[in-house]
Amino acid sequence: MMRKALIGSAILLAVALVVLLFAGGIHHPKEYLDPWERSYHEGFDDPRLQTVAFGLLAPSSHNIQPWTVRLEEDGLAFTLFVDPKRLLPEVDPLSRQIVVSQGTFLENVRIGAEELGFTPEIDLFTEGEIDPEGSASSMETRPVARVALVPGEARRSPLYGAIFDRVTTRTPYLDRPLTDGEVQKLLDLSGEPGVAVLIFQEKADLEAIRDLAVRGIEVESELSGPMRETGEIFRINEGEKNLHRDGLTLDSQGMPGLLQALVQGFGTIIPLGDERMADSWRKGEVERLERTPAYAIIVTDANSRTDQVRAGIVYQRLQLAGTVMGISMQPVSQVLEEYPEMGALYLEVHERFAGEGETIQMLVRMGEAEKAVGHSPRRDVMDLIAG
Ligand SMILES: Cc1cc2nc3c(=O)[nH]c(=O)nc-3n(C[C@H](O)[C@H](O)[C@H](O)COP(=O)(O)O)c2cc1C
Structure with a gap:
């Protein structure tokens, strides 16, 4: 009797796993x-x-x-x-x-x-x-x-x-500061007129940036508009990734393959909804911000469209150079965003980290990632x- 029940449960579990894996799209080639x-x-x-x-x-x-x-x-x-x-x-x-x-x-x-x-x-x-x-x-x-x-x-x-190797890595980073040599190499490779890169590793700066970034994430996670927008571009399974070929996915978080496949299946059958997604995003980000040994800020003298393009050029150079050295990066943009509810934090981050008339274009966590993630x-x- 007991044996039959065990076999029955094992079969049910196996069926559930297969259903989840197929719902998550394990059968799709990753075009x-x-x-x-x-x-x-x-x-x-x-x-x-x-x-x-x-x-x-x-x-x-x-x-x-x-x-x-x-x-x-x-x-x-x-x-x-x-x-x-x-x-x-x-x-x-x-x-x-x-x-x-x-x-x-x-x-x-x-x-x-x-x-x-x-x-x-x-x-x-x-x-x-x-x-x-x-x-x-x-x-x-x-x-x-x-x-x-x-x-x-x-x-x-x-x-x-x-x-080809660069990737935005959304995992905790190891508790290892960048060496002076690494910082110098990153700075050397990232010149562009009117754009400056600042790298912070001192405890007081790290705490101030983390505090600001966490508060920015808290503000954003409470807002239905931004959360809906993010939810709309989140591709939960392999089918959606192949269909749209853009957007956010779970691949950047370093989950073991089988676990990710199951989570994708689960999320397909029972969608999280904007509120729970916001909650899970906030928790993940706070943990990652706590485990970050360095931050970079990219600041421009003014805020023309040319300055913005140049900031992007510099960010790409910085991230490519980091990739060569085994240093991962993830932008944390919330406090730099220009919608009204972020106004106070936008001012605060600029007062503390930018000079008169300057604009912070990117705020980026940096460090050696705990694990590799997918594209x-x-x-x-x-x-x-x-x-
Ligand atoms: C201007 C800009 C702002 C970004 N802001 C964020 C951010 O706030 N949080 C985050 O996790 N990633 C951020 N990213 C990273 C993108 O989400 C990422 O580049 C995109 O999902 C593609 O992934 P990949 O970089 O791994 O190819 C930002 C990237 C750029 C260029």
């Missing part, structure tokens, strides 16, 4: 990871498409991938635009992070173009800057950059390989090409 293959760009003959294949591996706010590329009719040039259909109006009402995310793309394009034997000429805002409000019409008519690929000699940047989805190159 959304194709662009991370080192040879992916070779699938395109046009070197402009090849460089776009490097660009789209860049980090972007919420992994929204806000990039549209228009190929010019003659010659090897293209223009990069913000895709006005890919914005985050709740957390980023002025599209500042969206514009920072253009800089990360351009830095990958630059490094990739050099690898292919071109000297890229990258001119920012050739038709004038996107307006400060981030209107769709200004995004549609004013390119962020014109990129011309001028044939030259192939040059391998020491950061090239990191384009997030990327769209196909051709999805970025207009027309």
Whole structure:
């Protein structure tokens, strides 16, 4: 009798596991990871498409991938635009992070173009800057950059390989400060006019930043608009990742594979809902902030759209250089966001860490990650090409 019951329970458990694993999409091939293959760009003959294949591996706010590329009719040039259909109006009402995310793309394009034997000429805002409000019409008519690929000699940047290895790592980091040499290397690699990088490791600074960041997360987690926006772009299972090939996933948190597959299945069958998701996000972030040995702040002299793009270029360099050295990073952007409920914390972080007239464009936790994490989805190159 007892034995039968045990066998029955074991069968039930096995069935439940299989149902969860299939609901989570374990049977789907991970097509959304194709662009991370080192040879992916070779699938395109046009070197402009090849460089776009490097660009789209860049980090972007919420992994929204806000990039549209228009190929010019003659010659090897293209223009990069913000895709006005890919914005985050709740957390980023002025599209500042969206514009920072253009800089990360351009830095990958630059490094990739050099690898292919071109000297890229990258001119920012050739038709004038996107307006400060981030209107769709200004995004549609004013390119962020014109990129011309001028044939030259192939040059391998020491950061090239990191384009494929870089990942936003949302795990606790080890209690090991960066060495002076590491800090210096990061700073050396990240120059750009009007942009400064500050790295903090002193106890008092760490505590002040952590306190601000935690309060920022608390504010955001209580707000239905930002939480809905984040929930909408969260891809809970493999099917959703393949369908959208953008957005946030569980892959960056370093869960063991089977556990992640089960959590994905569970979340598919019984969706968490915005409130519980906010709660789980807040708890995870607070734990990660507590286990962070260093923070970086990227600050610009002013806050023009050009400054924002340059901040993105610097962030990408910083993260690529960190990747080479085994230093992981995760931006923590909440206190830098421009919606009214964040106003007091925005002021506080600027009063403490920025000079008169300066804008903090990125706040980033840094350190050696406790474990490796997986890549997030990327769209196909051709999805970025207009027309
Ligand atoms: C401007 C900007 C702001 C970001 N802010 C955050 C943030 O507040 N929290 C976070 O966990 N990741 C943040 N990220 C990281 C993105 O979510 C991440 O790049 C994206 O999900 C793609 O993942 P990947 O970097 O691993 O390729 C930010 C990235 C950029 C470029």
